Amino acid sequence: MIKFSNVSKVYKNNHIALSNVSVTINRGDFVFLVGPSGAGKSTFIKLLLREIEPTSGEIIVNNVDVQKLTRKQIPMYRRSFGIVFQDFRLLSDKTVYENIAFAMQIVEASSRDIKKRVNQMLSLVGLSNKANMYPHQLSGGEQQRVALARALANNPKLLICDEPTGNLDPETAWGIMELLNDINLSGTTILMATHAKDVVDKMKKRVIAIEKGVIVRDQQRGVYGYED
Amino acid sequence: MSEISKEVFTVMKIKTFKYFFKESISNIIKNRVMSFASITTVAAALFVLGIFMLLVANVNKMVTSVEDKVEIKAFLNDDVTTLKQNEIESEIKKIPAVKSIVFESKEDALEKFKNQLGENKDLANGLDLKNPLPASFIIKVDKVENVADTSNKIAKMEGIYKVKDGRDILDKVIRVINFIKASSLALIVILGAVGIFLISNTIRLTVYARKKEIGIMKYIGATDWFIRWPFLFEGMFLGLFGAIISILLLKFGYSYVVKVVATDVVIFSLIPAEYIINTLAWQFSIVGIVIGGLGSLISLRRFLVL
Numbered sequence: 001m002i003k004f005s006n007v008s009k010v011y012k013n014n015h016i017a018l019s020n021v022s023v024t025i026n027r028g029d030f031v032f033l034v035g036p037s038g039a040g041k042s043t044f045i046k047l048l049l050r051e052i053e054p055t056s057g058e059i060i061v062n063n064v065d066v067q068k069l070t071r072k073q074i075p076m077y078r079r080s081f082g083i084v085f086q087d088f089r090l091l092s093d094k095t096v097y098e099n100i101a102f103a104m105q106i107v108e109a110s111s112r113d114i115k116k117r118v119n120q121m122l123s124l125v126g127l128s129n130k131a132n133m134y135p136h137q138l139s140g141g142e143q144q145r146v147a148l149a150r151a152l153a154n155n156p157k158l159l160i161c162d163e164p165t166g167n168l169d170p171e172t173a174w175g176i177m178e179l180l181n182d183i184n185l186s187g188t189t190i191l192m193a194t195h196a197k198d199v200v201d202k203m204k205k206r207v208i209a210i211e212k213g214v215i216v217r218d219q220q221r222g223v224y225g226y227e228d
Numbered sequence: 229m230s231e232i233s234k235e236v237f238t239v240m241k242i243k244t245f246k247y248f249f250k251e252s253i254s255n256i257i258k259n260r261v262m263s264f265a266s267i268t269t270v271a272a273a274l275f276v277l278g279i280f281m282l283l284v285a286n287v288n289k290m291v292t293s294v295e296d297k298v299e300i301k302a303f304l305n306d307d308v309t310t311l312k313q314n315e316i317e318s319e320i321k322k323i324p325a326v327k328s329i330v331f332e333s334k335e336d337a338l339e340k341f342k343n344q345l346g347e348n349k350d351l352a353n354g355l356d357l358k359n360p361l362p363a364s365f366i367i368k369v370d371k372v373e374n375v376a377d378t379s380n381k382i383a384k385m386e387g388i389y390k391v392k393d394g395r396d397i398l399d400k401v402i403r404v405i406n407f408i409k410a411s412s413l414a415l416i417v418i419l420g421a422v423g424i425f426l427i428s429n430t431i432r433l434t435v436y437a438r439k440k441e442i443g444i445m446k447y448i449g450a451t452d453w454f455i456r457w458p459f460l461f462e463g464m465f466l467g468l469f470g471a472i473i474s475i476l477l478l479k480f481g482y483s484y485v486v487k488v489v490a491t492d493v494v495i496f497s498l499i500p501a502e503y504i505i506n507t508l509a510w511q512f513s514i515v516g517i518v519i520g521g522l523g524s525l526i527s528l529r530r531f532l533v534l
Contacts, residue, residue: 049447071452072451075449075450075451077449078446078447083448089447091440091441102448105243105244105247106448106449108243110243150448
């Protein structure tokens, strides 16, 4: 599903963010991306999103060579996965329902499909009764559920989560993780960058640890491994 | 990959257009102060443009009617005999540029004068006994350019005491029109630039206000044009609203002027007010939309980094 081959990224200020990284993530995997701040996790995700391009190496996602994408193809490429951020990034002037529907409007889905799918997503994340509320009326955990519903609305094969539990208390975070686990079990590949030791240790999923731009550990059923 | 490139060029759906429409209108309402300023500027620019266009159109109309009437009037000395008169007539006919020649006797001239006086023709009653008006030849030439040459030739003939042609007035009118055209063009360029500038500023505010949303749209996989269109629509609407306001102002203003001129000034008639609706309305709408679209594009190029 995702294949990094000898990928390096050197920023303009000569900071080496990733150095010769090779890794393969298979369809259906649940992968934690861990490491200290500035280790290269964000660079890894930005490369995947094609926000930045690698200095050298090759990135293949869903059989697509990411560097060969033209400007016009990038939006279509991004539609092939869902993204969840630490700060939720919901649209504050749109209701829960509209936020989820928005993702489908962008891909020009039909009104009937949008209605059906949004309701389906709302019940998946357990927010059917809050469809008409605005983001500021929701708790952090609920907002992240909306973001998750939005990310999944277009039925992506891959879900990328950048610190999805970073702003949540442990109990709420666990709720999100259970949801992610369910989503993974239904076949969606999940790549999650995180600092949450508890979560990683409890889930016992594959763990890829990055330090100073290099993969230092790649472990099936791994643990967080840092004391922070 | 072929599937992706195919999808990029999928035709935009009506629903998406509705979405753009709604977004742009809601942006205009949210930015109402700047929107109002933009609309007002466009309206003012087009209003001034409209006044000049109406002015030019009316003057042009007058010129055409004058040009049609360009004729040389050669007045005869009172002592010219009928024989001499016939001689002069055939001599004038020999000039190649002459298209037609008509003789106007002293009596004809008086009759004409009386008709011009209309209701006040009693004023001319005393003139019947001692008619002061001279007999004349009215000569039409093929081209306006030949008027000068022809009238010079006629003036040299014996028995002619004076030649009149409309050249001086025509030259003056044409000079005035050219001045109006040049100054209106300058004014339109300036006002148009101000309109574009204000609209691009309005769009910039919207772009800033929606920065977060634009970022999210990019991550979800919105195409560049999906993000751009609502802003473009917004600018085009601002321009169009300005155009509509200017057309309404021109219509009511000009209808009033036409009414006043029709009752108080009889000498010339103005182009009817329907001209605005039939011709100016759609021209101005297009100009407004173009100004708005240009303003948007300038702003999008500078402030919307995709």
